[in-house]
Amino acid sequence: MTLGNSYNLREVHRGTWCLGLDTSGKRLVVVGLGYVGVPVAAKFAEAGLQVTGIDIVERKVELINKGTCPFTGDEPGLADLLEKMVRNGRLNATTDYSVIQHADYVLIVVETPFDLRSREPYYKALRSACKSIGKNLRSGTLVVVESTVAPGTTNNIVRPILEAESGLKAGEDFFLATAPERVMPGKLLHNITYLDRNIGGINPESTGRALELYSLIAKGNLHPTDAITAEVVKTTENAYRDVQIAFANEIALLCENIGVDVYEVRELVNKLEDRHMLMPGAGVGGHCLPKDSWLLAFGTRGKHEPKLIAVAREINDGMPRHMSELCESALREAGRGVYGSRITILGLAYLRNTDDTRNSPAFPLIKALEVLGAIPTVHDPYVREANGIKPLADLDEAIEGSDCIAIVTEHSQYYDLDLDHVKSLMRTPIIVDGRKVVDKEECIKKGFIFRGIGR
Numbered sequence: 368m369t370l371g372n373s374y375n376l377r378e379v380h381r382g383t384w385c386l387g388l389d390t391s392g393k394r395l396v397v398v399g400l401g402y403v404g405v406p407v408a409a410k411f412a413e414a415g416l417q418v419t420g421i422d423i424v425e426r427k428v429e430l431i432n433k434g435t436c437p438f439t440g441d442e443p444g445l446a447d448l449l450e451k452m453v454r455n456g457r458l459n460a461t462t463d464y465s466v467i468q469h470a471d472y473v474l475i476v477v478e479t480p481f482d483l484r485s486r487e488p489y490y491k492a493l494r495s496a497c498k499s500i501g502k503n504l505r506s507g508t509l510v511v512v513e514s515t516v517a518p519g520t521t522n523n524i525v526r527p528i529l530e531a532e533s534g535l536k537a538g539e540d541f542f543l544a545t546a547p548e549r550v551m552p553g554k555l556l557h558n559i560t561y562l563d564r565n566i567g568g569i570n571p572e573s574t575g576r577a578l579e580l581y582s583l584i585a586k587g588n589l590h591p592t593d594a595i596t597a598e599v600v601k602t603t604e605n606a607y608r609d610v611q612i613a614f615a616n617e618i619a620l621l622c623e624n625i626g627v628d629v630y631e632v633r634e635l636v637n638k639l640e641d642r643h644m645l646m647p648g649a650g651v652g653g654h655c656l657p658k659d660s661w662l663l664a665f666g667t668r669g670k671h672e673p674k675l676i677a678v679a680r681e682i683n684d685g686m687p688r689h690m691s692e693l694c695e696s697a698l699r700e701a702g703r704g705v706y707g708s709r710i711t712i713l714g715l716a717y718l719r720n721t722d723d724t725r726n727s728p729a730f731p732l733i734k735a736l737e738v739l740g741a742i743p744t745v746h747d748p749y750v751r752e753a754n755g756i757k758p759l760a761d762l763d764e765a766i767e768g769s770d771c772i773a774i775v776t777e778h779s780q781y782y783d784l785d786l787d788h789v790k791s792l793m794r795t796p797i798i799v800d801g802r803k804v805v806d807k808e809e810c811i812k813k814g815f816i817f818r819g820i821g822r
């Protein structure tokens with residue numbers, strides 16, 4: 368595929384084609400200031416563009432305009448970069464979509480959940496953002512969908528809304544591409560900068576303009592493709608990971624039942640250079656992994672019904688229930704029932720050292736324990752409140768009088784547990800480790816009843 372006269376897409380790699388986009392006076396708008404939108408906005412501001420972020424949540428807009436990141440967690444470099452870009456006037460935020468009338472580039476980075484009941488993507492935010500963008504779109508602007516979407520969405524949902532609202536034609540009057548994000552909380556800036564990126568336009572000119580734009584911030588390779596391929600790649604890479612985790616969980620369950628340690632199995636399997644078994648665990652969470660398999664499947668609805676990724680979802684979704692069964696079995700060994708037992712959940716966030724609680728396995732675990740009559744107490748050093756749960760920030764307070772500790776998240780703090788001290792605070796010394804955070808033999812030696820996923 369060749370774009371215009373200027374560059375051959377097959378050979379386009381960062382370094383071999385530097386188009387040298389002149390950033391002076393160029394304006395970029397980022398729609399959606401969440402875990403992805405904030406670092407993306409800061410990176411483009413750093414690259415020299417005048418950046419405005421739009422969000423419907425006024426509190427986020429206020430915080431960003433003060434130079435404060437709206438979320439917490441261990442996010443190297445982000446707080447400093449954001450503060451610096453706001454202070455030097457390169458980055459600001461607003462709830463007012465009229466700024467798009469002056470934008471050269473618009474990035475869509477709103478949430479794209481999946482509704483398991485209707486088995487359809489829940490595109491309320493995406494549709495609403497596209498409508499507001501379309502109403503303000505001017506000729507010549509490049510719109511890029513960074514959100515993860517089901518295959519076909521850029522062409523079949525985003526494009527018609529933008530065209531209808533603007534009266535402009537995509538690919539001719541304005542340009543449209545998808546450049547799915549690959550970030551992960553804890554590595555937001557790093558991943559935006561260094562990971563390779565796939566960029567697919569609805570036509571070659573859109574692809575080319577998007578490549579030009581991302582060359583400003585990307586140190587990884589930029590791979591040109593078309594919009595639907597980029598969408599399939601993004602959802603496939605997350606479905607792939609979900610299936611791999613489900614495999615590790617399946618082997619963990621198998622090992623538990625025959626008295627073998629899954630972590631030793633994993634280590635020895637991975638001695639073969641082309642085997643890369645992932646870690647099993649208490650469940651899969653986050654905004655992306657639990658829904659991206661379904662987005663991928665939705666894209667082929669009526670044409671192909673995937674079986675493997677559906678089973679993988681089922682296995683991963685079953686892990687919190689399994690954690691609850693491990694708590695139950697350990698309490699039974701201690702001569703207690705779950706009913707009335709105080710169970711301390713370590714970690715409400717789904718990922719280590721972040722405050723991101725979306726689809727955290729802690730929620731179904733807490734629910735399962737409550738159904739059995741347990742009294743859960745939640746500790747998390749990063750999360751202040753989520754889904755009506757306010758975790759304690761003080762670890763001792765959370766453990767005091769507890770009958771069982773269930774480790775759901777591998778926050779760094781939990782690796783430093785002083786087991787003697789923990790035992791002295793607990794009413795019944797039980798540890799159920801969902802993340803291989805504590806040493807099993809050490810726990811048993813110290814007098815704990817121990818259970819762990821795959822051990």
Ligand SMILES: NC(=O)c1ccc[n+]([C@@H]2O[C@H](COP(=O)([O-])OP(=O)(O)OC[C@H]3O[C@@H](n4cnc5c(N)ncnc54)[C@H](O)[C@@H]3O)[C@@H](O)[C@H]2O)c1
Pocket residue numbers: 398399400401402403404421422423424427476477478479492493495496513514515516547548549550551552654655
């Ligand atoms: N979080 C990740 O690690 C990650 C990684 C890769 C891809 N993604 C994808 O990126 C997208 C965004 O994810 P996120 O984690 O940043 O989500 P998020 O929920 O943290 O942020 C989305 C933001 O969009 C705002 N928003 C919603 N509707 C809006 C509207 N109409 N106008 C303006 N703002 C609006 C929300 O208020 C919110 O601040 C999703 O599609 C996700 O799948 C996320």
